[in-house]
Amino acid sequence: MGIKVCKYGGTSLADAKQILKVKSIIDADIDRKFVVPSAPGKRHSEDQKVTDLLYLCHEHAKQGLPFKEVFGLIRNRFEEIIKDLGLDLDFTAALDQVQVGIAKYADRGPDYAASRGEFLNGQIIAALLGYTFIDAAEVIFFNEKGRLDAAKTYHSVAARTEGVDRAVIPGFYGTDQDGFVKTFSRGGSDVTGAIIARGVNADVYENWTDVSGILAADPRIVEHPKTIESLTYRELRELSYMGASVLHDEAVFPVREAGIPVNIRNTNRPSDDGTLIVSTEKAPNTIGSVTGIAGRKDFTIIAIEKAMMNAEIGFGRKMLGILERHGVSFEHMPSSIDTMSIVISDVQLDGKLETILTEIESECDPDAIEALSNVALIATVGRGMSHTPGMASRIFGALAENKLNIRMIDQGSSELNIIVGVEATDFENAVKAIYSRVIGV
Numbered sequence: 501m502g503i504k505v506c507k508y509g510g511t512s513l514a515d516a517k518q519i520l521k522v523k524s525i526i527d528a529d530i531d532r533k534f535v536v537p538s539a540p541g542k543r544h545s546e547d548q549k550v551t552d553l554l555y556l557c558h559e560h561a562k563q564g565l566p567f568k569e570v571f572g573l574i575r576n577r578f579e580e581i582i583k584d585l586g587l588d589l590d591f592t593a594a595l596d597q598v599q600v601g602i603a604k605y606a607d608r609g610p611d612y613a614a615s616r617g618e619f620l621n622g623q624i625i626a627a628l629l630g631y632t633f634i635d636a637a638e639v640i641f642f643n644e645k646g647r648l649d650a651a652k653t654y655h656s657v658a659a660r661t662e663g664v665d666r667a668v669i670p671g672f673y674g675t676d677q678d679g680f681v682k683t684f685s686r687g688g689s690d691v692t693g694a695i696i697a698r699g700v701n702a703d704v705y706e707n708w709t710d711v712s713g714i715l716a717a718d719p720r721i722v723e724h725p726k727t728i729e730s731l732t733y734r735e736l737r738e739l740s741y742m743g744a745s746v747l748h749d750e751a752v753f754p755v756r757e758a759g760i761p762v763n764i765r766n767t768n769r770p771s772d773d774g775t776l777i778v779s780t781e782k783a784p785n786t787i788g789s790v791t792g793i794a795g796r797k798d799f800t801i802i803a804i805e806k807a808m809m810n811a812e813i814g815f816g817r818k819m820l821g822i823l824e825r826h827g828v829s830f831e832h833m834p835s836s837i838d839t840m841s842i843v844i845s846d847v848q849l850d851g852k853l854e855t856i857l858t859e860i861e862s863e864c865d866p867d868a869i870e871a872l873s874n875v876a877l878i879a880t881v882g883r884g885m886s887h888t889p890g891m892a893s894r895i896f897g898a899l900a901e902n903k904l905n906i907r908m909i910d911q912g913s914s915e916l917n918i919i920v921g922v923e924a925t926d927f928e929n930a931v932k933a934i935y936s937r938v939i940g941v
């Protein structure tokens with residue numbers, strides 16, 4: 501007998517019908533002992549996620565505006581789920597308490613409000629399954645920098661689950677240094693699932709969603725992309741960071757450290773095998789092939805040119821020192837003898853571009869400096885790509901044939917990926933072109 505930790509995303513828990521699918525999946529395997537639920541997600545494309553409604557309540561509360569009406573939508577949602585599940589659970593007091601709390605903690609930011617979807621849903625799922633409910637605030641801790649306090653958290657998870665045979669632990673939040681609720685970034689229940697898997701020393705971390713695994717490209721861009729049967733933690737990190745939003749990009753760390761395999765599965769098609777994520781040593785050989793493609797918009801490239809840049813000692817440090825001063829991190833820095841490009845996400849730049857350019861002009865004295873905005877990055881990822889001649893030319897060829905301009909090229913030193921920068925308006929076409937040339941052939 502083993503231990504499986506199962507995280508269910510919002511789409512898997514959107515209403516009673518979905519929740520009953522989850523129950524039958526859990527009932528089908530006695531190893532599924534720890535369940536990490538998200539808040540109810542969208543029931544159809546026009547619907548609203550409970551988490552989004554909670555953020556909206558917080559926005560109202562912060563401005564001192566009434567939010568009873570918005571909260572009423574959340575109230576109805578949970579009451580309907582309880583009724584349709586046929587549960588004998590009086591949730592009025594729990595909902596009232598959350599409503600009061602949203603107003604009370606409005607000055608502390610949105611985290612309390614945002615986390616309540618998981619908190620409430622977790623109690624419903626626990627009641628339905630007959631599992632113990634463990635509040636994530638009791639076991640997941642953040643340090644003074646707002647990062648996960650890994651040692652304290654793993655220790656607390658292990659201690660709190662000792663002797664507990666089966667439990668539901670809500671996703672998405674924990675406790676900060678001051679004892680207040682703090683959430684991960686959006687989609688963070690995936691991270692909770694990975695942490696719990698690590699804390700209970702699970703044999704597998706099952707992540708149940710609405711697709712049968714990680715697809716070789718975003719299904720909203722490429723029609724019927726192939727499913728990736730297996731990939732390594734490193735490939736997953738690259739793909740999820742670059743936009744394969746099926747799994748939060750930080751979810752890989754807790755499980756990778758402990759070598760716990762991750763299995764991405766489809767709640768609506770539980771017999772599909774899904775995708776298995778394992779260490780490099782355990783992954784099947786894929787020499788010569790690409791695993792997947794992912795990409796994101798909203799980047800800016802600062803391109804700097806200066807004759808003899810390569811010989812100027814301290815040039816790179818001065819450049820990066822300016823970014824550091826403004827608290828800006830960068831994504832990539834492809835360079836040649838006399839040029840350097842710095843790729844920065846627009847969220848990081850946040851209105852600081854003009855000042856940064858002025859400071860580079862005055863402190864680094866470049867011959868030319870240019871900022872290219874509206875750039876999208878596309879990563880072609882695969883452990884089988886290293887030492888495979890011709891891969892880069894296939895990618896560039898696909899873009900050239902479709903008359904899509906390349907604004908930047910970066911091949912990571914890991915040889916795990918090739919990243920190209922294109923105009924944001926070319927993004928979807930570029931993903932399709934690369935997919936059909938390197939994967940969908």
Ligand SMILES: Nc1ncnc2c1ncn2[C@@H]1O[C@H](COP(=O)(O)OP(=O)(O)O)[C@@H](O)[C@H]1O
Nearest residue numbers: 509510511709710711714715717718744745746
């Ligand atoms: N490469 C990819 N493979 C699979 N799904 C992807 C990929 N890129 C984007 N997605 C999207 O991710 C969605 C699943 O993630 P998410 O919406 O966070 O689900 P959940 O609510 O289960 O956490 C899929 O429905 C799909 O539209």
Ligand SMILES: N[C@@H](CC(=O)OP(=O)(O)O)C(=O)O
Nearest residue numbers: 509510538551686687688689
């Ligand atoms: N409910 C949170 C956390 C989460 O992970 O949700 P989901 O599993 O539905 O992506 C959010 O919407 O961000």
